[in-house]
Amino acid sequence: MSGVPNIDRQAARRTKTSEEIVAAAWVLAREEGLTGIAMRDLGARVGMRAQSLYSYFSSKHEIYDAMFLDGYLAFADMVETGAAAAVDSDPETILKRAAREFVTFCTSDPARYQLLFHRAVPGFEPSPASWNVALAAYERSRESLSAAGITDQASFDIWTALVTGLAGQQIANDPGGDRWERLVDRSVDMFRAHIRENARSESEHA
Amino acid sequence: MSGVPNIDRQAARRTKTSEEIVAAAWVLAREEGLTGIAMRDLGARVGMRAQSLYSYFSSKHEIYDAMFLDGYLAFADMVETGAAAAVDSDPETILKRAAREFVTFCTSDPARYQLLFHRAVPGFEPSPASWNVALAAYERSRESLSAAGITDQASFDIWTALVTGLAGQQIANDPGGDRWERLVDRSVDMFRAHIRENARSESEHA
DNA sequence: GTCTATAGAATGATAGAC
DNA sequence: GTCTATCATTCTATAGAC
Known part of the structure; x- marks a missing residue:
């Protein structure tokens, strides 16, 4: 077993989570307005704390x-x-x-x-x-x-x-x-x- | 001397200050974007603390x-x-x-x-x-x-x-x-x- | 009418433990 | 990768001195 498949799976998981965050951001934008997105709310929508979002995106x-x-x-x-x-x-x-x-x-x-x-x-x-x-x-x-x-x-x-x-x-x-x-x-x-x-x-x- | 002229002058002064605040808000909106207006900044532009704005407008x-x-x-x-x-x-x-x-x-x-x-x-x-x-x-x-x-x-x-x-x-x-x-x-x-x-x-x- | 002081709640963001 | 803890900043609002 090489490490490569694992890295691929991790990358895929990461991409999937990023996409979930973006999708949740759109839902929030529709509800609260484009500038009404709050990192805490966004985190909550994907089952995370706001701070954890920063390991996917380095800023709002x-x-x-x-x-x-x-x-x-x-x-x-x-x-x-x-x-x-x-x-x-x-x-x-x-x-x-x-x-x-x-x-x-x-x-x-x-x-x-x-x-x-x-x-x-x-x-x-x-x-x-x-x-x-x-x-x-x-x-x-x-x-x-x-x-x-x-x-x-x-x-x-x-x-x-x-x-x-x-x-x-x-x-x-x-x-x-x-x-x-x-x-x-x-x-x-x-x-x-x-x-x-x-x-x-x-x-x-x- | 009745009090009426004084009241008029005070009202006029108040109106003038309100207008100054609105004018300063437009300047800020042009610089920082419409939703980028901060009460502290707005107060500073008209030589006031943010809290004092609340005697002219009861909310943002x-x-x-x-x-x-x-x-x-x-x-x-x-x-x-x-x-x-x-x-x-x-x-x-x-x-x-x-x-x-x-x-x-x-x-x-x-x-x-x-x-x-x-x-x-x-x-x-x-x-x-x-x-x-x-x-x-x-x-x-x-x-x-x-x-x-x-x-x-x-x-x-x-x-x-x-x-x-x-x-x-x-x-x-x-x-x-x-x-x-x-x-x-x-x-x-x-x-x-x-x-x-x-x-x-x-x-x-x- | 404006100030200082203060408060609570919310914001974006960082550091470090696990 | 996610958490707790923490920070500076924001908005809103109130109380009281001047």
């Missing part, structure tokens, strides 16, 4: 960083699923699906929306590693919308403003309702008409 | 409430100035001005944007009095855009999503820059084209 910010990474991995998942569904779809279908999925992704977890898309935790900056994951997911999202004819940066920036805006209004002013969620398709129609008009006026200049 | 939440009120009074001011400028203006001018002013209002003070338009302070709920001021300002804003042909609720909801979205993206992803700010006019063109199209298709049904 490191926990936020793990949450940020976790959130962007979920976001990347959603983008990937959307990209797969986009094959053989027309631009309207692609964009409406993407917008609906994004808004649902946000409204289903307001705390995550705040952490990922607003700078809602004072003093917290994502680590370079987490930031790279966020950037890659953002790039993949941009790439997947290029299949629907959104190729220039300015148009994509208007897109992100529109969908984060719909999500933000829904979360802040009608939590649990659908006042903005039901405007998603109409907003995409608006956006598409604008993209078409833009392309037309540019080809006129050519 | 009451200070947030005063900030919320202060922010919406500034918002109401901006709306009023816009409404005055809207007289004898065409819809395009009105909407572009309103959008630019709103986005600048937000980006010039991210902490205020977070407090007014997102629920960024866990546990804080505005008092009914402050909430009424916020509602009135919102209604006034809605009314002032009706002069530009935005009469139905759904269109106005898309408008608020669009402008808060532009502001939010600017603040979160390009602080100090103008990546989304420079897309405001284009976004308004997009919105107006949609409103026109909507009106056309509705008159078709009539």
